[in-house]
Structure formats: structure tokens, C-alpha cells
Amino acid sequence: MKKTKVILIEDEEFTRTTIRTALIQQGLDIVFDTDRVSAAVEFAKRNEIDAAVIDYNLGNGPTGIDAANALRKNDPELGIVLLTAFLNPLQLESKMAKLPRGSKYLIKHSVSEISVLVREIEAAISAKK
């Protein structure tokens, strides 16, 4: 069975490693992980991927939503899951850009069961098919 190909954008290294390891254990193929939006966009242009898991807060520079929009522009079929530690990202930024259509939005503490994240990835991919 073909594994789901996922890229992961998370600026915090420990968190990125943890999520990557957990998703691999769940049978997903993490084809690329990075802390840089530009690297993810470049990778997505050259490779076939099914979904992107993106942290909302990527430090100074683009937010996860900027990354989601840049990736979706490149691939309209891409499933997108945005991770945030906030209940509502509007609390983090008042003038936030809109998430691409069909994107899923997941609060980090609800990822304690990694299967929740896997389900959201599958739902995000289905929403775009």
C-alpha cells in the first residue's frame, strides 16, 4: 500500500523531531521536514507530496498560514493541517490571513494521541480530492 507522503514545517527542533518520529511510527512517509518555509515550498515544487503539517508559529517571518497559502498555490490538491497551541489563532494575531480552503486546524494539546493528527491529515487530503 502506498504510504502517505507528508512534509513537516516546525521551527522548534525538539518538537519537529518528536512529531516526525511519531508520524513515521504511524506508517506515514515524512519525505521532508524543515524549519524554513522557503525550503518547504522549493521541495514541494520538485516532489510529489500528499499533505503538509505546519506549525502556526514559525518565529520571525512567515506564519504557518503564509506557508499554507504558498504551498497550496503551488499544489491545489495538497492536504494541509495547521498546528497551533492556541485555541483560536485569532488570539495570536488580529490581522491573520485566511487558511486555504479544506485545511484542517489542530490544537497542539489534542495531538497527545498522535492518531488524532493522522486522522486530520487523512481528512485534509480527502477534503481536497
Place this chain on the structure above:
Amino acid sequence: MLNSKIGDQRLKIRSSELFQQSIRKFEDETRQELDRLASEVNKQLRGLANGKTAAELPVANILEVIGTKAFRDLSISLENATFPNPGASTLAEEDLELGARVINEKIQIIGHRWAVFIHGRVQTRVSAAALMIEEANKAGDSAAISEAIKMLNEILNDPASGFGSHSQSLEDEITARLNPWEGLLDVELAISPELSTQKSPRNQDIGEVIGEAISNAVRHGLARKLTLNIAPLGENNISITIEDDATEAPPNENIKMGLGTKIFESVSDGRWELKRSNTESKTILTVVISLDGTAN
């Protein structure tokens, strides 16, 4: 908006003892609250761990107790921080109203810095450590559990570590702001050589202005190209000019002042201006920043 009289008045307030004390008090209280939460969480973690092996730790409880909630709530409250009216103070009566506004703007900017830090560094790592423990438990991987506990201890013993450490040159500060946008936006940077190596306490403020201007240009103006010019202006000021090819005009001034506007207003002491070209698809932001005063 490039009004030097208001700029002088705001600069006087920013240099006042009242302003400095207010900012210090807010910073100290925030740091203390973060330490208190981390210490409380650490205590509960030890309580949970008491008499159990790491593999037996109830992860759901760790997440709920330690997690994310306490730090998330603190971040949210910092995003909405305000400071009481200074009341009786060392400011002249005619400066009181503006003084309260200037202090509040700065409190909101610093509150946002803390909120982003707590969210991005503390809360995120705590969540990841909990996830790691859970997955390691399932896999029976005791080394991974120990690593996660070690990470939790590091974070909780010194949760503010790394906040506010800022001593890079202006060029490095700007490069750090521009690099993450690589591939999404073409930027042409011109910075006067005498400014590029300076390590002013205001560099972080300047970086925030540039970061905010870029976000606005990309998110709301749909810009793809931007030129950034930084040059000295008189003896103690610098001028930042940012010109972009935004296809969408910036919102008008009647819209409620967002964090970005507060940053421009506060950092420039009110001396900034946003213009839309009548003839071209172009927006020009000019911000004048005094190198006098402190980082705040």
C-alpha cells in the same frame, strides 16, 4: 504623520522614569508569573512521578496539568495586556494622556513578544515532550522517556531562558528578519555602511518594524517585490523606507489600530507614514526612528 513635535513629546515620555519603571514592572511581573507557573507544573510533575517509573507516568494528566493550558492562558493574557493609567506621576499634566497611551502601546508590544516566546518555546516543547512520552510508553522506549523528561526539566527550571537576549548588529538583525521570507518575496536591501555594524539597543525595535512591514505587504498587499532602504537622518535618527509592489491598497486609517500600527507608532515615536501611489501599483512606508533612549 511625520510630525516632529509629537515625536519630541513621545520621545520625552519614552525617556521618562515613569515609562522605564512601567515597562520594567511589566517585564518583572511577567517573568515572575512564568517562573511561578513553571515551578507549579514542575512540582505537579514530580508529584505524578513520585513512586512511579517514568514509563508509568500518566501522560494525559501531564498534558492537562502541565500542559499546555497554563502556558496557553498566560500567552493569551499577555496578548491582551494593558497597563493601568499611570495616575499621579512625574509626567507633566499635558503629557499624562499621551503618556498612558505610549506606555500601553509598549506594554502590548512587549506582551506580544512574551506571548510568542511562551507559545513557541515553552508550550510547544512541553506538548512535544508529552507526546514523546506517550509514544515512547507505547514502544517501551525508556531512553526516549528519559530524554523527554530531561527536556521538560530544562524548560521548567528556566522557562524564560533565551528571551530578550539581543545583541546583534543591525545588518544581522535585518538579515534574520528577511531570510525567512526568501522564496516568497524578492527583497532589495540598501543599508548605509555606518549603520550596518552598529549594535544599538534599538535594533530589535527596528527589526520588528521591518518584520511587520513585510508581513503586511505580503499578506494584505499581495506584494512579490520590496525594496528596503535604511539611512541616517540627522545626528540621532535613522530613516527606513520600504517600497513594495502591493496590488492591494493598505486599509484606511479608520480601521482599529492593530499590533503592526502600534509597533510603527511606538518605535518611531509617532513619526511614520504609509502612502499609496496614485499612478502605480506601489505602497511606500516611511518610518523615522530615534537612536536616543533605551531599547524600550
